[in-house]
Amino acid sequence: MNNDVLLKSMDTLWDGWLNSFKLVHQFQDEVEKKAIQAVESQKEWLKSTVSTLNSIEEESKKASKEWQDKVKVSLNEMNKNKQLDQVTNWLDSLQDINEKVQSFTWKPNHAILDLLENSQEQWEATAKKAIEHQKQERSEAFKKIEELAGELKETHKRLLAVGKE
Known part of the structure; x- marks a missing residue:
């Protein structure tokens, strides 16, 4: 009976x-x-930032186009002669310049955000791959530890059985 208590206490020790x-x-x-x-x-924060920047860019383009259209309408109402064609051409040129300036202004922002998105995707893939590798390593190590604990329990049982004889 003393061996049974010892056996149970050793099993408890290894289980702990x-x-x-x-x-x-x-x-x-x-x-x-x-x-x-x-x-x-x-990743969600970055997507939100990109979306917000794109919205701001679109609103800026829309406001610029609306301004040009309103100026053209106002000039049409004020003056219906040949000079209007020159002013309209001038406004078209001004709009082209404005669009190019906006493009140059927004291009670096888009390049930076594209870089951030690509970096984010690479970081995410690397992190997930590393975590998966760690899980596999831990799982294999844990299986070996379980096997070792089982072997230690069996060894103690055999030792107690030999001690009984």
Whole structure:
């Protein structure tokens, strides 16, 4: 009977040791989940920023076009002679210049955001790949630890059985 108590206490010891590894494993899983959530959150923030910038750009283009149209209508109402054609041509040229300036203004912003998006995608892929690799390594290590704990339990049982004889 004394061996039974000793056997149960040794099993409890090894089970406790194994459970501590399980807790570490669960903690690492949670850390990985939080890391992926942070990457996803950053990705959503970047998409929102790009969307906002694109909206601002479109609104700017729209406002410029509306201004040009209003000036043309006003000039049409004020003057119906040959000079109007010259003013209209001048306004068209001004609009072309304005569009080129806007393009030069927005182009660096788009380049930076494209770079950020590409970097974000690469970072996300790398992080997910590293996390998956860590999970596989941990899983393999945990299986070996479980096997070791089982072998240690069996060894103690055999030792106690030999001690009984």
